[in-house]
Amino acid sequence: MSVRHALLALLAEGPKYGLRLRQEFQAQTGEVWPLNVGQVYTTLHRLEKEGNVESDEVDGTQKRFRITAEGSRELQRWLHTPPDTDAPPRDELVIKVQVALRMPGVDVMELLQVHRRHMVEAMQRYTHLKAETPPGEVGLGLVIDAQLFRLEGIVRWLDAAEARLRHLPDQSWAASDVDLAPDTGSLRQRANALGGNR
Amino acid sequence: MSAVLELRTVSKVYGEGSAQVHALREVDVTVSSGELVAVMGPSGSGKSTLLTIAGSLEEPTAGEVLIGGNDISRMSGNDRARVRRRCIGFVFQDFNLLAGLTALENVALPLELDGLATKDARKAALSMLDELGLGERAAHFPDDLSGGERQRVAIARAVVGDRKLLLADEPTGALDSVNGEMVMRMLRAACKNGMAGVVVTHDAQLASWADRVVFIRDGRIVDQTRTPDGPETLLSTGSPS
Numbered sequence: 001m002s003v004r005h006a007l008l009a010l011l012a013e014g015p016k017y018g019l020r021l022r023q024e025f026q027a028q029t030g031e032v033w034p035l036n037v038g039q040v041y042t043t044l045h046r047l048e049k050e051g052n053v054e055s056d057e058v059d060g061t062q063k064r065f066r067i068t069a070e071g072s073r074e075l076q077r078w079l080h081t082p083p084d085t086d087a088p089p090r091d092e093l094v095i096k097v098q099v100a101l102r103m104p105g106v107d108v109m110e111l112l113q114v115h116r117r118h119m120v121e122a123m124q125r126y127t128h129l130k131a132e133t134p135p136g137e138v139g140l141g142l143v144i145d146a147q148l149f150r151l152e153g154i155v156r157w158l159d160a161a162e163a164r165l166r167h168l169p170d171q172s173w174a175a176s177d178v179d180l181a182p183d184t185g186s187l188r189q190r191a192n193a194l195g196g197n198r
Numbered sequence: 199m200s201a202v203l204e205l206r207t208v209s210k211v212y213g214e215g216s217a218q219v220h221a222l223r224e225v226d227v228t229v230s231s232g233e234l235v236a237v238m239g240p241s242g243s244g245k246s247t248l249l250t251i252a253g254s255l256e257e258p259t260a261g262e263v264l265i266g267g268n269d270i271s272r273m274s275g276n277d278r279a280r281v282r283r284r285c286i287g288f289v290f291q292d293f294n295l296l297a298g299l300t301a302l303e304n305v306a307l308p309l310e311l312d313g314l315a316t317k318d319a320r321k322a323a324l325s326m327l328d329e330l331g332l333g334e335r336a337a338h339f340p341d342d343l344s345g346g347e348r349q350r351v352a353i354a355r356a357v358v359g360d361r362k363l364l365l366a367d368e369p370t371g372a373l374d375s376v377n378g379e380m381v382m383r384m385l386r387a388a389c390k391n392g393m394a395g396v397v398v399t400h401d402a403q404l405a406s407w408a409d410r411v412v413f414i415r416d417g418r419i420v421d422q423t424r425t426p427d428g429p430e431t432l433l434s435t436g437s438p439s
Contacts, residue, residue, distance in 0.1 A: 113413065113421050120238070121423045123406035131386060131407070148403060155402040159240065 287356025
């Protein structure tokens with residue numbers, strides 16, 4: 001979550017004081033990410049140093065901030081830059097399942113189900129919150145949907161993992177040589193090799 | 199809250215000898231008034247069989263099926279059909295509306311079959327369609343309605359006339375996310391109003407609308423969710439960077 005760019009976006013609407021920026025940031029994100037005043041001012045001063053915002057002093061102490069042309073360009077650049085999806089993250093759940101495959105006496109299907117249940121329980125809490133959220137609260141709605149899709153992705157991965165293991169001959173996965181620490185380098189090399197073959 | 203549906207050690211076997219398939223193995227499920235339960239499992243896990251047996255469309259090989267405390271597996275075919283008409287509403291993935299009848303006639307049909315005068319049946323049907331935001335579409339035929347509207351007509355048909363049990367098989371499978379969410383809000387509301395609901399699905403998003411999720415594998419109930427904590431436990435620890 002980039003506080004820098006969220007503040008730039010709020011300033012793109014017009015000049016604002018730091019306290020108002022904090023209130024608007026929290027309201028826009030459904031009050032999910034608390035932001036302290038210190039964090040707001042530290043970020044604003046950094047933006048000012050970079051030439052992305054300017055400030056003027058009003059009433060002696062309070063500063064009002066406005067976005068510069070450079071800041072608007074930075075905001076546009078950030079909006080249009082896709083998040084990094086190249087390298088698979090070091091996913092704790094993937095590693096747990098890989099470790100379990102190597103461990104004698106662990107029921108991997110049961111393990112997958114334990115995690116599936118936890119994910120679905122979390123999804124129930126978010127969906128029930130969504131059911132009670134008025135349609136006008138767009139910020140919170142977007143956060144809940146994003147979290148639901150993330151959790152659903154994990155459940156679908158668990159389902160796919162189960163199907164993958166079920167299709168192997170009995171227990172043959174238990175003896176297979178599982179790569180415990182996925183090496184993103186080698187995955188990238190394989191992806192590059194596939195790209196080169198096209 | 200009283201139990202509306204009880205499956206007691208229900209098993210279902212198809213075929214004979216070496217071709218036998220155990221679709222359900224000693225399944226116990228209880229669903230109470232006011233409760234929406236999701237049965238979640240992959241294709242071939244037995245979830246649709248569970249639904250058809252709960253809805254008395256099929257008979258179990260062993261075990262008991264109680265609806266409102268009455269064992270329907272001991273009833274005559276006619277009595278079972280009456281329970282099905284009066285107490286149970288079905289919602290299917292592909293809507294199952296009669297193409298030659300209008301939305302209003304589709305919703306009124308189960309009431310008329312149950313002996314209600316046409317005029318009264320249509321009045322109740324129109325009021326239910328109104329409640330689901332489809333009053334204006336009552337005179338349209340299913341082919342003239344969108345997928346979301348068709349499924350809302352099917353829900354109106356399933357809940358009209360004071361039914362007790364709502365059974366749904368992948369009810370959002372043919373819908374986009376907006377219409378799917380609308381359908382789940384309606385099913386949830388019907389249960390909050392006192393029906394007992396069972397929805398079978400492979401889809402975690404759909405299942406998460408339920409009060410309780412039951413997991414089925416190879417015809418067995420293997421797990422279920424605990425009572426979810428309130429939403430206040432969410433969204434409290436996140437912090438921006």
